[in-house]
Amino acid sequence: xxxxxxxxxxxxxxxxxxxxxxxxxxxxxxxxxxxxxxxxxxxxxxxxxxxxxxxxxxxxxxxxxxxxxxxxxxxxxxxxxxxxxxxxxxxxxxxxxxxxxxxxxxxxxxxxxxxxxxxxxxxxxxxxxxxxxxxxxxxxxxxxxxxxxxxxxxxxxxxxxxxxxxxxxxxxxxxxxxxxxxxxxxxxxxxxxxxxxxxxxxxxxxxxxxxxxxxxxxxxxxxxxxxxxxxxxxxxxxxxxxxxxxxxxxxxxxxxxxxxxxxxxxxxxxxxxxxxxxxxxxxxxxxxxxxxxxxxxxxxxxxxxxxxxxxxxxxxxxxxxxxxxxxxxxxxxxxxxxxxxxxxxxxxxxxxxxxxxxxxxxxxxxxxxxxxxxxxxxxxxxxxxxxxxxxxxxxxxxxxxxxxxxxxxxxxxxxxxxxxxxxxxxxxxxxxxxxxxxxxxxxxxxxxxxxxxxxxxxx
Numbered sequence: 001x002x003x004x005x006x007x008x009x010x011x012x013x014x015x016x017x018x019x020x021x022x023x024x025x026x027x028x029x030x031x032x033x034x035x036x037x038x039x040x041x042x043x044x045x046x047x048x049x050x051x052x053x054x055x056x057x058x059x060x061x062x063x064x065x066x067x068x069x070x071x072x073x074x075x076x077x078x079x080x081x082x083x084x085x086x087x088x089x090x091x092x093x094x095x096x097x098x099x100x101x102x103x104x105x106x107x108x109x110x111x112x113x114x115x116x117x118x119x120x121x122x123x124x125x126x127x128x129x130x131x132x133x134x135x136x137x138x139x140x141x142x143x144x145x146x147x148x149x150x151x152x153x154x155x156x157x158x159x160x161x162x163x164x165x166x167x168x169x170x171x172x173x174x175x176x177x178x179x180x181x182x183x184x185x186x187x188x189x190x191x192x193x194x195x196x197x198x199x200x201x202x203x204x205x206x207x208x209x210x211x212x213x214x215x216x217x218x219x220x221x222x223x224x225x226x227x228x229x230x231x232x233x234x235x236x237x238x239x240x241x242x243x244x245x246x247x248x249x250x251x252x253x254x255x256x257x258x259x260x261x262x263x264x265x266x267x268x269x270x271x272x273x274x275x276x277x278x279x280x281x282x283x284x285x286x287x288x289x290x291x292x293x294x295x296x297x298x299x300x301x302x303x304x305x306x307x308x309x310x311x312x313x314x315x316x317x318x319x320x321x322x323x324x325x326x327x328x329x330x331x332x333x334x335x336x337x338x339x340x341x342x343x344x345x346x347x348x349x350x351x352x353x354x355x356x357x358x359x360x361x362x363x364x365x366x367x368x369x370x371x372x373x374x375x376x377x378x379x380x381x382x383x384x385x386x387x388x389x390x391x392x393x394x395x396x397x398x399x400x401x402x403x404x405x406x407x408x409x410x411x412x413x414x415x416x417x418x419x420x421x422x423x424x425x426x427x428x429x430x431x432x433x434x435x436x437x438x439x440x441x442x443x444x445x446x447x448x449x450x451x452x453x454x455x456x457x458x459x
Contacts, residue, residue, distance in 0.1 A: 004148035006314055010321055011161045014177045018150045021176055022169040029350050031170035032101050032337040033255045035321070038175060038355030039081055040267075043252060046270030049326035050248050051083065052137060052185065054276055058324050060276035061300035064283030065293065069210035072280035074232035076273060078239040083269035086243040087262050090253035092395045094261060101337045103391065108341065110394055113402035117341060119409050124247045124385050128331040130380035131246075132362030135331075138373050139228070139324035140366065142301065143311030146317060155366045158321075158361040161253035162328040167352055170254055174333045181322035182271065189321045191280035192312075200285045200305050208288030214371045229433060234420075237436040238381040244391050245384025247334035277325075332358060382420055382439050386412045389444025401451040412439045 025031040056079075063071030084342055097106050108117035140154035149157070165173045197205075209217050215223045243249040256264045279300055286293070286303045293299045305315045309430045332355040339354040365371065420435025422428075 002066060004149065004392060006318060007143070007147070008398075009158065010318060011164065012224070013180070014161070014165045017176060018165040018168050018173040019178055020251070021171045022391060023168045026348055028340060028346060028351055031348060031351055032340065033251065034171050036098075036255060037257040038172075038255050040257055040264040041181050042175055042270060043256040043260075043264040044267035044319070045082065045182040046175040046326075046330075047176035047249070047252055047265055048051075048271035048275075048299070049182040049185070049267050049322070049332040050252070051079070051129070051242075051268070051272050052182075052323045052329045053138075053260035056276065057279055057320060058300055059287075060279040060284035061303070062296050064211075065208070065212075065287045065299050066162070066211055066283075066296060067223070067231075068214075068216040068225050068284065068287065069209050070216045070219055070227050071211065071221070072277075072283070074227060074235055076276050076280065078236040079276060080269045080273040082240045082242050082267050083272065085240060086249060087265045087394045088251070088394065089244070090265060091261055093250065094253055094258055096260070100203060100254055102247060102341055104247075104338060104341050106250075107285040107394065107405075108184075111400075111402045111405065112406075114345070116402045116405050116456040120387060121407050122340060123245060123409070126383050127245060127336075127380050128247065128335045128358060128374050129361045129365065130383070132328055132331045132358055133365030133371075134376045134380070135324045135328050136154070136362050137371065138377065139320060140322060142298065142319065146313070152367055157362050158325065158328070162325050163355055163359055166329045166332045166406065167354060170336060170351075171251065171333045174329045175252075175255070178326045181326045185275055185322050186271065187320050188315050189275050191315075192308075193278050193281050195312075196285050196307055198284055200289055204285045204288035205281060206222075208284040208286065212287040212290075212293075217410055226232065229430060230427070231357070234436040236434045237433075237440055238385060239458065241385040241388040241440060244388050245386070247338055248330040251334055251337050258459055269294065309394060328359075328362075331362075379417070382413065382417045382435075385436065385439045386416070386443050387438055390447050393444060393447070398448075399451075400447050401454045403454055404449075404451030407450045408445070410444040412443035412444045414439075415442055416440075 022414050053298065060072060060075050063075050063309055088250060093100065093103070093106055097109065100106050102124075104117050104120035107120050109112065136155045136158055139158055140151050143149070143158075144151045147154070165177055173186040215229065218224045220228060238267070252264075253261060282300055285307070286299065291303065294302060304312055334356045335354050336351045339351050350442055367438045386409050390400060390408055393400060416435050416439025420432055423431025423433075
């Protein structure tokens with residue numbers, strides 16, 4: 001019953017904040033990118049919250065617990081670094097297309113090609129759908145177990161909460177609620193670390209620094225090399241491409257005040273890092289005290305219940321919902337902006353309808369029998385990596401051709417995805433790494449080669 005009350009309390013806070021602090025938008029541009037001069041601190045909080053997805057709150061604890069500081073390093077550093085790397089490219093697209101809204105719109109304008117636009121729309125919308133499915137799947141598994149509400153009902157309930165405030169004012173509602181969610185996550189993480197230190201002592205972190213087995217001592221040798229090949233390298237490749245293949249971040253690049261864009265993303269990276277670092281410290285504490293995990297996938301939930309009073313579960317669940325729905329509402333706003341590239345940018349009804357369609361697709365995916373977070377992460381991680389190099393090359397001024405870009409993206413998906421899937425099924429680090437590299441590199445190599453060949457024949 002407490003869990004159900006918490007859900008309604010959460011929904012009431014977000015809806016009330018949206019209705020009282022934003023106005024209902026009737027203009028498509030304002031709905032998708034706001035005033036284009038949104039407050040940079042609010043934007044930084046929104047960027048950080050958008051980059052935190054619910055399962056990631058568990059991964060940082062799991063990796064710290066099982067592989068010590070090395071596992072935490074390979075999750076934390078690339079996650080924060082990718083937002084910093086994104087900054088010059090966000091500035092570039094804002095400079096070249098000051099009135100833009102989407103990455104697909106920019107690429108279409110750059111190459112005067114509907115084919116390129118369609119390839120990018122496939123990637124960006126596909127990512128939004130699969131990411132939404134991941135959030136609903138991961139969040140509903142935890143919350144249904146705690147509240148007693150069926151999994152299917154929980155996916156629908158979470159979707160309704162996210163769309164209830166997002167429909168009102170679009171990107172402004174998303175950024176405002178993201179900021180509220182992020183502030184709460186920062187407070188909760190800080191309190192968990194402080195009270196964890198009081199309960200277990202600082203020495204528990206030192207004792208658990210090398211993981212529960214104590215074998216993870218060096219970054220690039222022994223067990224450390226195993227973690228690098230099986231987790232560190234493929235994760236880094238996937239994470240670095242993350243913001244580049246996610247319309248949510250391009251949308252915020254178009255929405256924040258132009259002069260403060262860099263500061264917003266840099267602060268967002270720092271604020272984001274606090275959350276997985278805090279959850280990682282919790283994992284080190286668990287390892288240091290010798291706690292034996294029942295389920296590594298939910299290790300931080302176990303540790304919260306083990307080290308803290310029973311009431312601490314509620315703020316933890318509130319934090320999980322915040323991480324979950326901050327990503328879902330960002331996906332809703334992302335797909336609403338992408339609709340302008342499909343149906344034009346004048347009908348607000350179509351823009352809002354796209355949000356409902358996305359949630360229906362996300363609910364259906366989350367309820368596929370036997371589907372797992374790993375399955376969905378596999379597909380959308382590969383999807384967003386497939387357009388990384390064509391995007392980067394274009395923004396760096398390298399002139400490709402539309403046929404080259406289309407051939408590169410299709411090849412990277414056709415070759416990289418099966419190899420990565422094979423590696424994931426076998427849990428083979430080398431194959432996962434090879435699949436990740438093929439996905440990223442093939443799109444750029446094929447795009448460059450095909451573009452060069454096309455230009456030579458044109459002469």
